Amino acid sequence: xxxxxxxxxxxxxxxxxxxxxxxxxxxxxxxxxxxxxxxxxxxxxxxxxxxxxxxxxxxxxxxxxxxxxxxxxxxxxxxxxxxxxxxxxxxxxxxxxxxxxxxxxxxxxxxxxxxxxxxxxxxxxxxxxxxxxxxxxxxxxxxxxxxxxxxxxxxxxxxxxxxxxxxxxxxxxxxxxxxxxxxxxxxxxxxxxxxxxxxxxxxxxxxxxxxxxxxxxxxxxxxxxxxxxxxxxxxxxxxxxxxxxxxxxxxxxxxxxxxxxxxxxxxxxxxxxxxxxxxxxxxxxxxxxxxxxxxxxxxxxxxxxxxxxxxxxxxxxxxxxxxxxxxxxxxxxxxxxxxxxxxxxxxxxxxxxxxxxxxxxxxxxxxxxxxxxxxxx
Numbered sequence: 278x279x280x281x282x283x284x285x286x287x288x289x290x291x292x293x294x295x296x297x298x299x300x301x302x303x304x305x306x307x308x309x310x311x312x313x314x315x316x317x318x319x320x321x322x323x324x325x326x327x328x329x330x331x332x333x334x335x336x337x338x339x340x341x342x343x344x345x346x347x348x349x350x351x352x353x354x355x356x357x358x359x360x361x362x363x364x365x366x367x368x369x370x371x372x373x374x375x376x377x378x379x380x381x382x383x384x385x386x387x388x389x390x391x392x393x394x395x396x397x398x399x400x401x402x403x404x405x406x407x408x409x410x411x412x413x414x415x416x417x418x419x420x421x422x423x424x425x426x427x428x429x430x431x432x433x434x435x436x437x438x439x440x441x442x443x444x445x446x447x448x449x450x451x452x453x454x455x456x457x458x459x460x461x462x463x464x465x466x467x468x469x470x471x472x473x474x475x476x477x478x479x480x481x482x483x484x485x486x487x488x489x490x491x492x493x494x495x496x497x498x499x500x501x502x503x504x505x506x507x508x509x510x511x512x513x514x515x516x517x518x519x520x521x522x523x524x525x526x527x528x529x530x531x532x533x534x535x536x537x538x539x540x541x542x543x544x545x546x547x548x549x550x551x552x553x554x555x556x557x558x559x560x561x562x563x564x565x566x567x568x569x570x571x572x573x574x575x576x577x578x579x580x581x582x583x584x585x586x587x588x589x590x591x592x593x594x595x596x597x598x599x600x601x602x603x604x605x606x607x608x609x610x611x612x613x614x615x616x617x618x619x620x621x622x623x624x625x626x627x628x629x630x631x632x633x634x635x636x637x638x639x640x641x642x643x644x645x646x647x648x649x650x651x652x653x654x
Contacts, residue, residue, distance in 0.1 A: 337371030
């Protein structure tokens with residue numbers, strides 16, 4: 278507390294440092310006194326920043342950070358999570374060790390719920406999460422018990438700038454293009470994961486919004502399981518990321534065991550897919566284009582990493598800065614290249630902006646999307 282007495286500043290113990298720094302009792306400042314106070318403020322601010330940095334370093338020194346991967350081993354989330362676990366600690370003050378753990382039970386939705394309330398809020402736990410999970414809360418999914426804007430977003434390894442989300446069929450399938458799928462040709466049977474998964478969602482949107490001649494079967498365990506079903510002749514195709522298939526099913530891509538019929542998540546055709554149409558090229562209907570845009574939005578934060586809501590601000594800032602520094606590091610990028618993982622990073626603020634734009638989607642568009650995908654209930 279402080280009070281003005283006869284033109285002087287009387288300081289309590291909490292303000293004595295200011296008075297001592299100024300070197301005067303008078304409340305009215307000369308130019309010299311003002312400069313003295315300003316210098317003290319700058320020094321005090323710097324000391325505060327140094328103290329915060331020291332606090333972060335002392336917290337993380339000798340500590341293990343757990344990086345949760347809410348999917349089974351295999352797939353691009355597991356690959357990216359383990360790559361980040363290998364490198365991120367070098368860029369966090371105190372150089373903590375990072376231990377990756379697969380916790381697929383309940384998936385990313387359970388993880389997001391726990392990161393809203395229940396998970397440690399001290400900065401000792403981080404995660405990679407499926408890109409579509411934040412959208413579930415925006416859709417009004419009754420099982421989504423989290424606010425995506427309250428979570429601590431570190432950034433995303435991919436902005437999808439060099440990627441594409443593709444509808445592919447097995448090379449044995451007779452369709453050489455989308456035109457070949459048109460009736461009277463039999464519908465292609467496309468596989469997907471559980472409801473809410475990205476591959477299933479895009480398959481359903483392709484069927485219901487773009488009116489493609491496909492049937493959709495869910496319940497598969499990720500891309501490897503779907504490729505196995507395709508190899509056995511139980512499925513004709515799936516929807517999958519270009520970088521994902523190049524990284525995790527490189528032999529299938531190299532030997533051209535799949536044929537790409539359609540691409541999502543781009544404003545221009547991918548350089549590797551110049552003859553494959555974009556979803557947005559197949560319709561001029563605004564209502565359809567709005568649903569496609571909402572469907573594609575999570576792709577632009579394709580590999581997001583986060584920490585729980587409410588962690589200390591200085592530790593959040595340290596994790597966010599470390600994430601972006603790691604994403605530019607030559608050793609990290611060399612490992613990513615060897616893993617055929619394309620890195621086009623965005624920071625935590627950019628992830629939040631994408632989520633905010635999704636949240637601003639008109640309710641009628643979200644309602645139609647929910648009806649099509651069977652989610653949001």
